[in-house]
Amino acid sequence: MDALVNKRIKQVLKGDQNAYADIVNLYQHKLYQICYRMLGNKQEAEDIAQEAFIRAYINLHSYDQKRKFSTWIYRIATNLCIDRIRKKKPDYYLDAEVAGTDGLDMYSQIAADEQLPEEAVEQMELQDRIQYEISRLPDKYRSVIVLKYIEELSLQEISEILDMPLGTVKTRIHRGREALRKQLNNL
Amino acid sequence: MGMCPEHYIDYMHDYLDGDITREHEQELKKHMQSCVSCQKHMHELSDTVAFVKSATHIMAPPHFEANVMGRLPKRKNVLGIQKWLRRHPIIVAAAVFFLLMGATLMASYPNDNQFSVTTQPNLVVDGQTVIVPKGEVVKGDVVVKNGNLIIEGEVDGNVTVINGSYMASTAVVSGQIEEINETFDWLWYKIKKLANDAMALFE
Incomplete structure (x- = not known):
């Protein structure tokens, strides 16, 4: 697969824009999944995943073909997700009324950042529950947990994607697991 | 569980990451046989991992590729x-x-149409025409701008005519003869002159 990807990248660099379609096709599901798990919202996930592919396209000349393309593009995507998560918070007041929603405030717009009442959580479908618990993790744990258990990447790859030492990745995975364990056992 | 040393928890995580050493693993197992709270902790961690791993794979929406290509x-x-x-x-x-x-x-290209000529004593200037008279020997380079040159005698040096014409029937010129009328000729002449001057510096 790497050989095919590198061939397509060379074609794109020579000016064949259509060759990029194969690259998008190969990585779209993985990238979309990372974004969805990080952001917990389909619309945002699609937005950010598209943005990641476009940034990769624009900066393709700076990609080092000796390294794994997946690592490079995952890194672009996770950085965009983390930026989005951080920007989202102070962007609006939570109890401000949303225009045109007749009394609904921002609390009702947020997928899962806020803690829900116990009964509501207990009645959730398993898949919704998983996404809800991931969304409650602080973003520095969320990214390592998603990459490790959803994308099933090695610790080494995660350390390259997030550009942090292996030891830090391990520590964050340990703390992320503990945080999740506490969330699950609080009920 | 509060009673157990912290490092057992670390061992559990190392175990889950698959990079626990054999000694640590044996130590952990031995400890867990006698410690209910550590057993419970380990179970909860394994359950947590299994819980996250049971997430279904999410696919990008069908129009995704086309949308990226369009953007x-x-x-x-x-x-x-x-x-x-x-x-x-x-x-x-x-x-x-x-x-x-x-x-x-x-x-430095001569935009003015001013007539000029190098000053050698035996050159004869007649209006816009410069004449090297018969029998005379002009020493040094002769440059004529915006005028014509007629050589009937001898020139001991280079001859250059810029924006004019050069006429010689029986002329004897020891150096090179050049006629420059176009801008590019002029550029070329200047560059050659610079190069020659530079060479002269080194000689």
Whole structure:
């Protein structure tokens, strides 16, 4: 697969824009999944995943073909997700009324950042529950947990994607697991 | 569990990451046989991992690829030029050099139509025509601007006529004879002159 990807990248660099379609096709599901798990919202996930592919396209000349393309593009995507998560918070007041929603405030717009009442959580479908618990993790744990258990990447790859030492990745995975364990056992 | 040393928890995580040493693993197992709270902790961690791993795979929506392709920036020439410039730094440097050189030389191109000639005592000037009389030997280079030159005698040096014509039937010129009428000729002449001057410096 790497050989095919590198061939397509060379074609794109020579000016064949259509060759990029194969690259998008190969990585779209993985990238979309990372974004969805990080952001917990389909619309945002699609937005950010598209943005990641476009940034990769624009900066393709700076990609080092000796390294794994997946690592490079995952890194672009996770950085965009983390930026989005951080920007989202102070962007609006939570109890401000949303225009045109007749009394609904921002609390009702947020997928899962806020803690829900116990009964509501207990009645959730398993898949919704998983996404809800991931969304409650602080973003520095969320990214390592998603990459490790959803994308099933090695610790080494995660350390390259997030550009942090292996030891830090391990520590964050340990703390992320503990945080999740506490969330699950609080009920 | 609060009673157990912290490092057992670390061992559990190392175990889950698959990079626990054999000694640590045996130590952990031995400890867990007698410690209910550590057993419970380990179970909860394994359950947590299993819980996250049971997440279904999410697929991108069907129109995703087409949307990305539609949003790609159209290839701009500017980008191509930038890339080309980055790849050929020496050509760029040479081009910049010639551009600046050219500008300097252009500035010194005679725009005025003033007639001028080098001053040698035995040159005869008749209106816009310079004559090297028969039997005379003119020492040194002769340069005529915006005028004609007729050589009937001898010139011991180079002859250059700029924006004019040169006539010689039986002339004897020891150096080179040049007629310059076009801008590019003029540039070429200037560059050669510069080069010659530079060579002269080293000699």
